[in-house]
Structure formats: structure tokens, C-alpha cells
Amino acid sequence: NEPDPALKDVERRMKLVKHKILVLSGKGGVGKSTVSSQLAFQLANLGYEVGLLDIDICGPSIPRMLGLLDHEVHNSADGWSPVYVEDNLGVMSIGFLLGNQDDAVVWRGPRKNGLIKQFLTDVNWGDLDYLIIDTPPGTSDEHISCVQYLQPGEGDGAIVVTTPQEVSLQDVRKELSFCQKTKTNILGVVENMSGFICPGCKCESQIFPPVTGGAAKMCQDYKIDLLGQVPLEPKVLICSEKGKSIVKEHPDSVAAKVYQHIAEKV
Numbered sequence: 001n002e003p004d005p006a007l008k009d010v011e012r013r014m015k016l017v018k019h020k021i022l023v024l025s026g027k028g029g030v031g032k033s034t035v036s037s038q039l040a041f042q043l044a045n046l047g048y049e050v051g052l053l054d055i056d057i058c059g060p061s062i063p064r065m066l067g068l069l070d071h072e073v074h075n076s077a078d079g080w081s082p083v084y085v086e087d088n089l090g091v092m093s094i095g096f097l098l099g100n101q102d103d104a105v106v107w108r109g110p111r112k113n114g115l116i117k118q119f120l121t122d123v124n125w126g127d128l129d130y131l132i133i134d135t136p137p138g139t140s141d142e143h144i145s146c147v148q149y150l151q152p153g154e155g156d157g158a159i160v161v162t163t164p165q166e167v168s169l170q171d172v173r174k175e176l177s178f179c180q181k182t183k184t185n186i187l188g189v190v191e192n193m194s195g196f197i198c199p200g201c202k203c204e205s206q207i208f209p210p211v212t213g214g215a216a217k218m219c220q221d222y223k224i225d226l227l228g229q230v231p232l233e234p235k236v237l238i239c240s241e242k243g244k245s246i247v248k249e250h251p252d253s254v255a256a257k258v259y260q261h262i263a264e265k266v
């Protein structure tokens, strides 16, 4: 088989990116896009040049979480320009290309692959310290094409997001196996919705008790890093809805502290 000529184009763009980070989750709704966007915000707060690429083609939520609904991308001679939230935080999502946000994207694998290829070759990110890639849940066509084109190497890796429930953890094991099979470095696991801190009394309750030991036990078993445990906190949801950084808006919140810690570890 001839190698895909797009590989060279992807390589040319990605040579300018120091760290490519895939954000994965086994299930939807566990907070993967929240982790991608809050991590991107925090890395940008630290002064890094950051790109956030949303390849969740069927459910792009990044434009909303970055406060960029209704923005459009512009095409120039050197490709698509990302939409900038800050000078050092650019965003690209299929959401920017859809006329109506409520339209369903009903595409089969090859068309999705085509778009991912285009995202990886045609977006003019410039020099980046971090490119955070928000992927759809599971391990499907999008993940396979992404890894094939990106060829993650040293300095790159995957963050797997889960909740403490066994139903989510069991799917994380599949994500870990995907990383092993595709030789993608596992940066670690983020346990999201890990306990609830009551805004009134500040007491912590386990809404989803980690019956089987949660992500901590799984990380121990697999000898991988637990990057952080983000509680279920209404402030996180409000920041996501408004497209704001939790660390900037509520620096004293537990979630902000955890995001600061995660950003230092990647």
C-alpha cells in the first residue's frame, strides 16, 4: 500500500506542535469536553500557546464551552484560521462549519476521516506548545484516523476521562487498551464528578460511590497516573455554560485547584 500523501502534510503542520494531547473517554457525558476545554484554558492561563481541536463530529460541544457559539472560521491561503478565545488560545471545531447548531451530522466513516484529515492538515495553528484534541466517546473511526495521521510520539499522549462508576471505568479499560495497541503514551486518568461539594455547607458527599475503588484503584492496577479528581461542582457547569475558565473565575474552588494540578502534570 502506498502511504497516504496527507501524512506528509500533517507532519509539516504538526512539526510546529510540541505536545499533542488526545482526550478520550469510554462513555459520553462523563465530562471529556469539559476537561479538554478547562485544561486548554488553564494551559493558556499559564502562558502557553494552545490549540483546542474538537473532532467530536457528531456532537461538537467545544464552541459552546469556549463561549464561541455562532463563530465562523475563515479560510486563507495558508488554511483555516482557528477562532481565538485569547491571543494564545485558538479553537477549531466542526461546530464552526455547521450552519445550524441543531443539525445532526449523519456521516459515515470515510467522510469523517476526510474531515479529520483536513483538520489536521489545513488548520493554520502556527507554533503551539499544546494541541488538545477532544475526541468522541469510545474508540471509533475518528480515533483511528486521528492516531494514524498524528503518529503520536514522545511528548504526546492521551488523557482518559472517567467518572467513579464501574460502568464508566469498564470502558476506560478499552481506551487504555486502544492506547496500548496504537502505541499512544497514556499521560493519565482524570476522574470527573468525583464527589460533590455542597455549595451551602461545603460538605463532600459521594454521589457516585466508587464501589470498586474508582479510578484510583484502576490506575494502581494499570500502573498509570491519576492526574486528578475533579468534584461535581455547580461552578464547573456554570463556567462550561458561559465558556469561562474555572481557574480564572473561581480560583479558590476545589475544581480550580485540580485543574491547576493537571495542567502542571501534562
Ligand code: ADP
Residues within 6 Å of the ligand: 025, 027, 028, 029, 030, 031, 032, 033, 034, 035, 061, 192, 193, 230, 231, 232, 233, 234, 235, 236, 237, 238, 240, 241, 255
Ligand atoms: P462529555 O464530553 O464526556 O460528553 P461534557 O464535558 O459535555 O461530557 O459534560 C457533560 C455535562 O456535565 C456538561 O453540562 C458539563 O458542564 C457537566 N459537567 C462536567 N463535569 C462537571 C463537574 N465536574 N461538575 C459539574 N458539572 C460538570
